Amino acid sequence: MSWICPKCERELPKPEQRHYCARVSLDSLFNGRSPELMLVFDMILAEVADWEGVLVGTTPNCIVFTRRLTFLVIRPMKKELDVKFYSKIQHSELPVLKSVAWGNKFENHIRLSLIGDLRPAVFGYMRESYELLA
Secondary structure, X not given: OOEEOOOOOOEEOOOXXXXXXXXXXXXXXXXXXXXXXHHHHHHHHHHHXXXXXXXXXXXXXXXEEEOOOEEEEEEEOOOOEEEXXXXXXXXXXXXXXXXXXXXXXXXXXXXXXXXXHOOHHHHHHHHHHHHHOX
């Protein structure tokens, strides 16, 4: 059961969940970014937002995807998206640029800038993170 904060109107997995409480429009995170970068994000959003129980929220710096816990964070940068996801194992192969231990799992980062960067393996990593933090 989700809860909507009365101050920022952000939908969260649990009542009174700690969060960054400010209204941030999704469009504001992409001001000055290329149309292709926005399209890359839109393609991720179209796929991931349909997964069961997924909530999407915005903060001043990123877009947060939660189910029970946060499983995906996308930070729009000047020319690329920094995509953070979690896994049971360390990933040392491309497209993963960074994989560090975080508790009993690994925090991983991928950078995407072109539609061609969205390969099936990238969506596989996102799904793995979604299922890990279910």
